[in-house]
Amino acid sequence: MSFLTTDLYDAHEGRVAVLEPMLKSYGGKPRFSGQIVTLKLYEDNTLVREMLAEPGAGKVLVVDGGGSKRCALLGDQIAELAVKNQWEGVVIYGCIRDSVAIGALPLGVRALDTNPKKSVKRNEGTRNLVLNFAGVDFTPGHWLYADEDGVLLSAVALL
Template identity: 65%
Template sequence: MDFATTDLCDAFENEVRVLDPIFQSYGGHARFHGQIVTLKLFEDNSLVRTTLGEDGRGKVLVVDGGGSRRCALLGDQLGELAVKNGWAGLVIDGCVRDSAALGKLPLGVKALATHPRKSVKLSSGQKDLPIRVAGCELHPGDWLYADEDGVIVSARELATG
C-alpha cells in the first residue's frame, strides 16, 4: 500500500473527512485502507464475530462501540478470523485485548485502548447503517485510509499511488 493520509488530505482536501486523533494502533499493519462496513453495538461483540466471518477482501470494519472502555470488542481469535477472511483492518470506538498477539497479525487495528475483560454475547447490535465515530459521520461503502498519522474517510476511492 503506497499512500500517506497526509498526502491524501493535501490532494483531496475538499473530499476527505479526518477522524479525531483518538485511536491507537494495535495491529501488525499500521497502514491499511478499504471500503467501510459499519457496526453499531455496545459491549457485545457477537456481531463483530459474525461480520468478520464474512468475506472481507478490500474492506475495513468500523465499529461504533459507544466509546466504552469497560470491555474489549476484539481479541486475538477474532483478529485471526479477520485475517483468514481477508479483512484489511478494523477501527473500533472501543477497546481490544490480546494486544501483543494482535500486533503480530497482518491486519490493521485502531482502537481507543486495551482492556483484559471480554464482552458479553447477547447477539445485539446493528450493521450497515450510518454511524458517528471520532467526530465524523461514516457511511457503509465509504472508503477509509489509516496510517501512522491518522484516519481519514472519503465517499469515493482515492488514488493511492
C-alpha cells in the same frame, strides 16, 4: 498499496474527512485502507465475530461500541478470523484485548484502548448504519485510509 494520509489530504482537501486523533494503532499493519462496513453495538461482540467470519477483501470493519472502555470487542481469535477472511482492518470505538498477539497479525487495528475483560454475548447490535464518532460520519461503502499519521474518510476511492 502504498499511500500517505498526508499526501491524500493535500491532494483532496475539502473532499475528505479527518478523524480526531483518539484511536491508537494496535495491528501489525499500521497502514491500511478499504471500503467501510459498519456495526453499532454495546459491550457485545457477537456481531463482530459474525461479520469478520465473512469474506472481507478490500474492506474495513468500523465498530461503534459506544466508546465503552469496560470490556474488549476484539481479541486475538477474532482478529485471526479477520486475517483468514482477508479483511484490511478493524476500527473500534471501544477496546481490544490480546494486543501483543494482534500486533503480530497482518491486520490494521485502531481502537480507544485495551481491556482484558471479554464482552457479553447477547447477539445484539445493528449492521450497516451511518455511524458518528471521532468527529466524522462513517458511511457504509465509503472509503477509509489509515496510516501512522491518522485516518481519513472519503466518499470515493482515492487510490
